[in-house]
Amino acid sequence: MTSRAPDAASRHGEASATGPVWDLRLYVAGQSPRSLAARANLERICQTYLAGRYRIEIIDLSRNPQLAAGDQILALPTLVRCRPGPTRKIIGDLSNTERVLIGLDLLAGPLAVEHP
Amino acid sequence: VTRRPDEARADDVRALHAAPDEARQTLAAILNGEVDAVVVSGATGTRVFALEALESLGQRIDELARINEDLVNSRAAVLNMMEDAVEAGAALRRANEELRRYLDLVEVIVVAVNADGAIQIVNRKGCEVLGYREDELLGKDWFALCVPPRLADERRAFFRAMIAGPPEKHAYVEYPLLTRSGAERTIAWRSVPLVDEGGRVVGILRSGEDITDRRELEEQFRQAQKMEAIGRLAGGVAHDFNNVLTAILGYCDLLKDDLRGNRPALEDVNEIRTAGERAARLTQQLLAFSRKQMVIPQVLDLNTVLQSTEKMLSRLIGEDVRLTIAPAPRLGRVKVDPGLVEQILLNLAVNARDAMPAGGELTISTSNAALDAAFTKRHVGSVAGDYAALTVRDTGVGMSPDVLPHIFEPFFTTKGQGKGTGLGLSTVYGIVKQSQGYITVESAPGAGTTFTIYLPRVGGRKTAPVSRPAAPTTLTGRETILVVEDEPFVGAIIQKVLAPRGYRLLQARSAVEALAIEAAHDGPIDLLISDVVMSDVSGPDLASRISALRPGIEVLFISGFIDHAAVDLEALSRGGAFLQKPFTAETLAAKVRQRLDARGSKPAHQSSGEPPNP
Numbered sequence: 001m002t003s004r005a006p007d008a009a010s011r012h013g014e015a016s017a018t019g020p021v022w023d024l025r026l027y028v029a030g031q032s033p034r035s036l037a038a039r040a041n042l043e044r045i046c047q048t049y050l051a052g053r054y055r056i057e058i059i060d061l062s063r064n065p066q067l068a069a070g071d072q073i074l075a076l077p078t079l080v081r082c083r084p085g086p087t088r089k090i091i092g093d094l095s096n097t098e099r100v101l102i103g104l105d106l107l108a109g110p111l112a113v114e115h116p
Numbered sequence: 117v118t119r120r121p122d123e124a125r126a127d128d129v130r131a132l133h134a135a136p137d138e139a140r141q142t143l144a145a146i147l148n149g150e151v152d153a154v155v156v157s158g159a160t161g162t163r164v165f166a167l168e169a170l171e172s173l174g175q176r177i178d179e180l181a182r183i184n185e186d187l188v189n190s191r192a193a194v195l196n197m198m199e200d201a202v203e204a205g206a207a208l209r210r211a212n213e214e215l216r217r218y219l220d221l222v223e224v225i226v227v228a229v230n231a232d233g234a235i236q237i238v239n240r241k242g243c244e245v246l247g248y249r250e251d252e253l254l255g256k257d258w259f260a261l262c263v264p265p266r267l268a269d270e271r272r273a274f275f276r277a278m279i280a281g282p283p284e285k286h287a288y289v290e291y292p293l294l295t296r297s298g299a300e301r302t303i304a305w306r307s308v309p310l311v312d313e314g315g316r317v318v319g320i321l322r323s324g325e326d327i328t329d330r331r332e333l334e335e336q337f338r339q340a341q342k343m344e345a346i347g348r349l350a351g352g353v354a355h356d357f358n359n360v361l362t363a364i365l366g367y368c369d370l371l372k373d374d375l376r377g378n379r380p381a382l383e384d385v386n387e388i389r390t391a392g393e394r395a396a397r398l399t400q401q402l403l404a405f406s407r408k409q410m411v412i413p414q415v416l417d418l419n420t421v422l423q424s425t426e427k428m429l430s431r432l433i434g435e436d437v438r439l440t441i442a443p444a445p446r447l448g449r450v451k452v453d454p455g456l457v458e459q460i461l462l463n464l465a466v467n468a469r470d471a472m473p474a475g476g477e478l479t480i481s482t483s484n485a486a487l488d489a490a491f492t493k494r495h496v497g498s499v500a501g502d503y504a505a506l507t508v509r510d511t512g513v514g515m516s517p518d519v520l521p522h523i524f525e526p527f528f529t530t531k532g533q534g535k536g537t538g539l540g541l542s543t544v545y546g547i548v549k550q551s552q553g554y555i556t557v558e559s560a561p562g563a564g565t566t567f568t569i570y571l572p573r574v575g576g577r578k579t580a581p582v583s584r585p586a587a588p589t590t591l592t593g594r595e596t597i598l599v600v601e602d603e604p605f606v607g608a609i610i611q612k613v614l615a616p617r618g619y620r621l622l623q624a625r626s627a628v629e630a631l632a633i634e635a636a637h638d639g640p641i642d643l644l645i646s647d648v649v650m651s652d653v654s655g656p657d658l659a660s661r662i663s664a665l666r667p668g669i670e671v672l673f674i675s676g677f678i679d680h681a682a683v684d685l686e687a688l689s690r691g692g693a694f695l696q697k698p699f700t701a702e703t704l705a706a707k708v709r710q711r712l713d714a715r716g717s718k719p720a721h722q723s724s725g726e727p728p729n730p
Contacts, residue, residue: 029153029164061155065162068155075142076153076164086127091141092150 022054023083029076030062034093038077041094049106225303225324229258231279236319245326247296264294278309279317302328336496339521350526354402359603361399361698364392366609369701396698401539402526404546413451415574418482418504419443421457429465436475444483448504448573456547463540464508464567471512471565479509485570498554503570515559591705592617595642595712599623600630600658602650610645613701614708627653634662641669643711648675670711
């Protein structure tokens with residue numbers, strides 16, 4: 001973690017109330033167990049932290065593998081935050097909510113909590 | 117929304133920082149099981165692999181790796197085994213080569229033939245004796261190639277019996293091999309049946325020793341022994357014969373004196389005498405063969421004898437035969453009776469002439485020769501050393517191998533009835549043996565004959581020619597003579613010859629009797645006539661005993677043959693005190709007078725203390 005993190009967290013914290021729409025893209029491998037888990041986890045997190053201001057695009061690479069090229073996807077499932085920028089990737093089934101929130105800059109790390 | 121260029125650059129830098137993080141995260145997610153598929157981009161495009169499948173693929177890969185490992189291991193094992201096998205093979209080959217080397221080292225022929233008689237193995241010695249290379253022999257029929265045709269059927273039958281019969285160990289047989297050149301070698305064979313696991317005879321292994329040379333030596337040895345035996349027999353016969361002939365010739369001489377004026381009777385006696393003389397010559401030759409001839413060896417140069425005989429030889433061989441004499445320079449001297457060398461030359465020349473009825477060439481040459489161990493090994497009876505060689509070579513009809521072993525036997529002749537005595541070559545043989553020499557003969561039908569005579573070289577100067585005492589003018593005398601002769605009719609003829617010429621004779625039949633007569637006789641004894649060989653004491657022994665009792669007594673030995681071991685012939689002959697049987701009445705009378713006259717001219721030591729005879 002860097003020392004800039006508390007500032008970013010506070011800024012996103014403000015945005016979470018009224019901020020812009022989040023564009024999220026979830027790359028999956030068909031109906032694979034981790035893919036299904038990722039979709040469920042993402043829906044839950046978005047409902048909780050971005051209610052009303054998010055869009056999720058599901059891209060099934062098992063059907064269109066060539067679509068992996070755009071975001072340089074290596075493993076599935078992988079979540080990509082397209083907006084707000086900059087682009088961020090979270091690899092895995094999103095079962096660790098805390099790591100997802102940190103990855104999406106939705107939550108400041110533990111240090112940010114202690115130093116508001 | 118447009119971004120300022122510096123913002124875009126900042127994004128790029130972030131992305132650059134993000135890449136290693138992303139790789140780390142991807143790896144962590146895979147390890148945590150949070151992803152279950154991967155995207156793989158390659159030349160053929162991008163594909164998605166489910167990790168589950170990948171996992172099992174991984175397992176299979178592991179499995180394959182294990183299998184592979186096993187394979188690698190087992191391959192190594194196989195390689196090891198192969199290496200071992202190769203090494204074992206090499207060791208086996210080495211052992212085989214070693215065995216083969218041994219097989220080729222032995223001086224014994226080793227041949228293995230299969231049940232059909234085809235050659236399976238033949239060693240170096242076998243190839244050497246047969247004169248073929250190994251590859252020319254392998255697989256060939258033994259009996260067709262290596263056995264003389266006249267024996268092939270018999271040997272093959274024997275072989276088949278051996279193959280068919282119960283395995284019998286070590287059959288020994290001698291039979292000749294036919295070599296590539298067509299020559300035959302006598303081989304002593306031992307055969308062992310080769311038996312397979314089922315006990316069947318599948319071939320024969322033979323070892324053979326080349327005994328040709330040994331057989332030849334044995335044959336030579338037998339030959340030498342035979343000649344020795346014949347010689348002894350001939351010598352014995354000649355000895356007795358000489359006594360008889362002495363009587364015949366002596367009585368003829370006496371009769372001739374009695375028959376003076378009776379012409380027809382005188383002619384008859386002359387016929388008897390001529391026949392007796394012929395018989396005497398034959399006896400002489402027999403004695404020569406049996407090496408009992410009286411000889412007076414001299415140190416001489418063979419070339420001198422050869423040159424002095426040349427004229428006689430060329431007369432002898434006739435006009436159709438060309439004679440070439442090739443004397444070697446610096447020829448070593450030999451010690452031999454020159455008369456015997458002449459006899460050798462004459463006999464060999466006559467033989468050569470008879471072998472060349474249509475003419476040809478006779479070459480007589482001399483040379484220095486050294487007989488070495490290699491020569492003596494091959495020639496029974498020869499002694500190593502330095503020799504002067506006399507070679508007589510003709511271009512005549514030659515002799516066949518079955519005649520050669522007999523040519524030196526007395527009375528063996530290939531000439532027609534009445535043409536030869538069969539004593540010519542046996543005389544030569546006897547002379548050579550008597551002179552400690554050696555004779556070889558090489559001959560083949562149509563290829564002429566070569567005799568080579570080796571006489572031992574001696575040091576020293578040439579012997580001065582023996583000066584013969586002048587023949588006495590008178591053959592009568594009044595002296596007393598003691599005659600010792602165990603053959604009564606020889607004693608009688610001496611009596612008949614000498615008594616009428618005025619001598620007084622005392623007769624003894626043995627040495628013992630002679631000593632008794634000497635002791636009993638009061639008057640002088642001027643001459644002792646004694647046989648050389650007697651049953652009790654030898655003539656020379658008796659002579660020395662009587663000489664001791666009566667110093668100055670003269671001695672005349674008479675003998676038909678001489679045992680060279682017992683008599684110093686040379687010493688005796690130097691004094692001329694020797695008369696060979698058979699002798700004529702006149703020779704005896706002359707010899708007696710000569711001895712008695714010599715007494716007076718001799719230095720004092722021989723007759724010291726003895727009053728000079730009137």
